[in-house]
Amino acid sequence: MVVKVLVVDDSGFFRRRVSEILSADPTIQVIGTATNGKEAIDQALALKPDVITMDYEMPLMDGITAVRHIMQRCPTPVLMFSSLTHEGARVTLDALDAGAVDFLPKNFEDISRNPEKVKQMLCEKVHSISRSNRRLSSYSAPAPVVSAPAPVPRPAPGGFVSSAPTASVRTTPIASRGAPAPSSTSGAPKRKAYKLVAIGTSTGGPVALQRVLTQLPGNFPAPIVLVQHMPAAFTKAFAERLDKLCRISVKEAEDGDILRPGLALLAPGGKQMMIDGRGAVRILPGDERLNYKPCVDITFGSAAKSFGDKVLAVVLTGMGADGREGARMLKQGGSQVWAQDEASCVIYGMPMAIVKANLADAVYSLDDIGKHLVEACH
Template sequence: AAPAAAPAAHGHANHAPAHPTTTGTAKRKAYKLVAIGTSTGGPVALQRVLTQLPANFPAPLVLIQHMPAAFTKAFAERLDKLCKISVKEAEDGDVLRPGLALLAPGGKQMMVDSRGTVKILPGDERLNYKPCVDITFGSAAKSYGDKVLSVVLTGMGADGREGARLLKQVGSTVWAQDEASCVIYGMPMAIVKAELADAIYSLDDIGRHLVEACL
């Protein structure tokens, strides 16, 4: 991935984390995976977050963006050019590694296993979302227990809430984007209303907090 200048992070006093000790706790956890789910407004939000991560970011990342199949490969390639970390559309059998973000392919489902391997499955017609945040989050909870740092960004609906619930049940961390910086405050609101958010951050601050939590 090509080097890119990180956007300035402008914090707001009223956007303080829900629990001030979140970052300290995060540092002790040694996260094995960062999982980010988003929908409407997600392409810009993901770019804002990922361009703030250094090339030596120590955790693998999985990205779930509601997007048709024809667009995810090009989107991943664009992010890869803009970011210091590497970004690619996930393929079946890809191996998670630090500093690599794998984007779920449109029209399919992405799961992760405890060996650090990605599984790409056909999109289930019974599911509204392909890819679905809940499915990836749920597999991360099963495979990595309390070592997942998950983030729910802007988006319509409530995809991610049930997956976040599973992550919380095994002791993992869940962050939500705040209302003021969302294009659509649907998915993050579902997390907050279900009292699943360990912290609520403005979009401009999420990248910085990821670095603090994982480095």
């Protein structure tokens, strides 16, 4: 099946290069181009593409505003192009909140120096997001964050906060198939004194993690580690964003950080995060032989060795199967593994790998995972 693509960018050079790269794949057809956000909306309505590639900075209307309008009027998977800077990370995260499925670095040098690698990456992304749950007539973009009426209290290290006010949360489901999806496909979670909650995710993960973590109280009793496939330039900005929205604390992990209740440590992009038996994280250089940096399998596997049956692992939306072998090690040690259900995933790849390998102790919809974490760990 041919994937029809609309290319949106105000740079004529970039439009041509992206169109040439995509058109070289016989299973992809560029059916139109646009030079700004307003044209993108008109073309999306007229041409009904399967995928839209979108720049951010454009005249008349920027890419994020265009994504919001497209998601409201003709939901379509959008691949954003982003600069590898702190500001680029912030903009990209805003675009994902608006409804974009995934992103790629916008690096002109790579296009000229390594065209084969760029072609492979771009075409793979287009094919994968064309199968995402973003193309749904009933889709509505995530609701805007509503700020809490008062500052959110944070527990002191090792301390607890009671009756914390409601944090900023998003209540709009990522996707719906017309009829309401069941709240979960598993029963009540197994309650236990877990020493660690480990969450792994990829495509669709930034919004999914935000949805889960904003449901946790400031006195959440277990340490948390997060592994999100993301470039090195993005993870610090993402951790800062989560920290502002959540009642728990969130930070980009550094070598030697100590696990503690109410703190979530995000694996830094381009590196690997492992857990040692003393309850500290170890940040190691990214191995070029590994596809993912950070890699969920590595973090899950180290947690299995360090904490045995006291880990609760959660695999959220994402393409591929990263996390499956780490989950297998956790299961062998007696730990629990949950998977996000298909209906609420942007890409049902990583959770599907868990389910098909019979490693899932429970399968929950995205909007139920946070509350089940609270139930299980309390």
